[in-house]
Amino acid sequence: MKALILGGSGQLARSLLPLVEGAVLASRTSDSKLDLTNTELIYDRISRIAPDLIINASGMTGVDLCETNFREAYLLNALSVKEIARFCRNNKIRLIHFSTDYVFDGSEGSYREDSIPNPINYYGMSKLIGDAYALSYDGSVVIRTSGVFGLSRNFPILVLEKLKRNEQVNAMKGYYSPIFAGLLARSSVELIHSEWSGLLNIAGERITRRELAVRIAERFGLDKNLVNEKTEGLGFVAKRPFDSSLDSSLARRLLSIDFYSSEANIDEFYSYVNRK
Numbered sequence: 001m002k003a004l005i006l007g008g009s010g011q012l013a014r015s016l017l018p019l020v021e022g023a024v025l026a027s028r029t030s031d032s033k034l035d036l037t038n039t040e041l042i043y044d045r046i047s048r049i050a051p052d053l054i055i056n057a058s059g060m061t062g063v064d065l066c067e068t069n070f071r072e073a074y075l076l077n078a079l080s081v082k083e084i085a086r087f088c089r090n091n092k093i094r095l096i097h098f099s100t101d102y103v104f105d106g107s108e109g110s111y112r113e114d115s116i117p118n119p120i121n122y123y124g125m126s127k128l129i130g131d132a133y134a135l136s137y138d139g140s141v142v143i144r145t146s147g148v149f150g151l152s153r154n155f156p157i158l159v160l161e162k163l164k165r166n167e168q169v170n171a172m173k174g175y176y177s178p179i180f181a182g183l184l185a186r187s188s189v190e191l192i193h194s195e196w197s198g199l200l201n202i203a204g205e206r207i208t209r210r211e212l213a214v215r216i217a218e219r220f221g222l223d224k225n226l227v228n229e230k231t232e233g234l235g236f237v238a239k240r241p242f243d244s245s246l247d248s249s250l251a252r253r254l255l256s257i258d259f260y261s262s263e264a265n266i267d268e269f270y271s272y273v274n275r276k
């Protein structure tokens with residue numbers, strides 16, 4: 001089995017690599033020099049690798065970056081998936097693709113697999129189009145997730161860095177369902193080994209960013225009183241959904257791993273930080 005993981009330097013791709021038997025990474029920086037925004041080259045480049053399974057963990061994930069570089073966001077998050085799905089369909093191999101909670105407008109929260117998307121920023125829109133391309137092929141699994149953290153410099157890492165320096169943390173008001181990248185990778189691998197196809201939510205417990213920061217402070221023995229909640233002055237370009245939390249009850253029934261509780265996610269994060 002040769003599994004091709006796309007999105008080589010990303011936090012999810014790096015977490016998946018040691019868990020997937022026979023996995024090879026392709027990215028802009030690896031030997032393959034695979035730039036997925038060159039959509040006309042994708043099919044041929046993947047054909048040369050000749051994988052039996054593709055896990056697409058690539059993506060333009062900077063929400064503000066997508067808003068200002070919407071051409072690149074469209075090429076990577078939407079059109080590259082069309083080419084990847086076309087290769088998988090023609091070669092009858094499985095495709096694992098990742099979607100986002102940002103396909104929703106955030107007015108309701110606890111979104112299920114059958115909830116109706118309504119993106120309010122370009123990241124969400126470009127990802128939603130990519131989801132549609134992936135799901136147009138019956139042999140694909142689309143894992144919709146939220147707030148993937150641990151390895152990249154995103155909110156939980158910033159919280160930790162700031163609290164360690166005794167600086168104030170400004171948490172954007174609102175809810176999401178953050179999941180540690182390693183737990184998402186392990187859950188995804190369990191799903192790959194099952195018969196599942198189609199869309200599935202795999203994300204953590206619904207929580208505010210403030211509460212997450214407070215729990216991180218408690219777990220790492222840092223000062224939780226430095227955590228504030230803010231709605232304005234955060235300097236974002238793109239709109240953010242207020243409550244983009246996902247309902248992962250279906251995945252919790254299907255999978256044996258506890259990917260859900262914030263306690264499990266923060267514990268994994270704690271172990272990862274202390275192992276580095």
Ligand SMILES: NC(=O)c1ccc[n+]([C@@H]2O[C@H](COP(=O)([O-])OP(=O)(O)OC[C@H]3O[C@@H](n4cnc5c(N)ncnc54)[C@H](OP(=O)(O)O)[C@@H]3O)[C@@H](O)[C@H]2O)c1
Nearest residue numbers: 007008009010011012027028035036058059098100147148
């Ligand atoms: N991060 C989150 O909070 C979050 C939430 C919900 C869903 N997701 C989804 O989960 C997936 C993985 O996210 P992540 O957090 O692991 O993202 P990440 O750390 O930002 O990694 C994404 C990777 O995509 C690759 N990439 C970017 N532009 C590329 C290009 N032109 N050609 C080829 N590869 C390119 C990059 O790898 P190279 O530089 O090596 O090419 C990058 O490391 C994405 O589909 C994302 O939309 C993420």
